[in-house]
Amino acid sequence: MVGFFAGLDELVRTSDVVVDRPRGTAHPRYQDAVYPLDYGHLGDTTGGDGDGIDVFVGAATGAGVTGVR
Template sequence: MEFFEALDELVRTSDVVVDRPRGTAHPRYQEVVYPLDHGYLRGTTGGDGNGVDVFAGTARGAGVVGVLLTADVGKRDAEVKILLDCAPDEAELAREFLAALGIGGHLVERVSG
């Protein structure tokens, strides 16, 4: 199974739990605000031991459009953050949000084939 097909399956078989709605301040960095709904896939495990992270945008029905790959030296972890139903500008907002947290992220867009 191809990488993005596997992510499609994870999303299809999991509930998306939004625990930080768009407009919410980050719990540790109050000056940084979530530009998109942020949460996780219930019943999955990401690099930090919690559910796989998801940024959910407003392009309903677009599905998994890409991922952000992160390496957080402070937490000593690396993660994949799914971009679900995100328009291109929303994917960039998520990347900028991570940069504001000092984490940064490498955007890997899904290429239609």
């Protein structure tokens, strides 16, 4: 499992993070849902839904990837 997360850390480190929804903004369809962290996607990637791989960006320096969905 360590190798898996190391691979994810490398993917995030070498990709551009595009923040579509900054921390504190409301979800476009569910206005009561407010993003607690910056939310976006990794540029030049494609996830299972055909869009970029989703990411939440936190502020902990050096934490790396802590979860995957």
